[in-house]
Amino acid sequence: MVDEQAYQASRQQANPQPCVFEKALLATCALCSRSQRLSLAEREVVACTSAVAHINCQTLASLFHERATFVLRLPRTGTPMVHAKAMQLQCGGLRGLQTVLALPAPDVNVMVQLVLANGQSLLDLPWQAIVDSMATWQLRRRSSSQTDS
Secondary structure (H helix, E strand, O other): OOOHHHHHHHHHHHOOOEOOOHHHHHOOOOEOOOEEEEEEOOEEEEEEOOHHHHHHHHHHHHHHHHHHHHHHOOOOOOOOOOHHHHHHHHHHHHHHHHHHHOOOOOEHHHHHHHHHHOOOOHHHOOHHHHHHHHHHOOOOOOOHHHOOO
16 A cells, blocks of 8 residues: 555656646546656656646636636635546536537647637636536446446
8 A cells, every 4th residue: 555645745756747637637528738647656647748838727727716616616725625526627617618619629738729829818718608517517427337236
């Protein structure tokens, strides 16, 4: 069994710039052309290969949290979030962004670059539609065949 504190220290050293949307990428809700998957202690982590993309994603994630706090009943920024809410925020937000941009695939870097290339700010996005997507997104349920035998 891996000591969790030792794992977190190793993770920080091996992945100094973790992907902001790591949960969404690992759950295959989205992809990113700037991401790199790494194996660490029998776990998979996702790194961001671009400092600029990392900053853009941090901004987008902050806006997701800010705009959906009331609707999703999210905790204050800096407070730990339960996994299901984090998934709803990331996967639902990225799915909403994909929908409003009418793109075939939810590539985080491509979506952010498309918004910024049009001379817009991430603040200019149609946030109501994105927040609605977050509110309706749900985790996949386990099938009844996976219950106790």
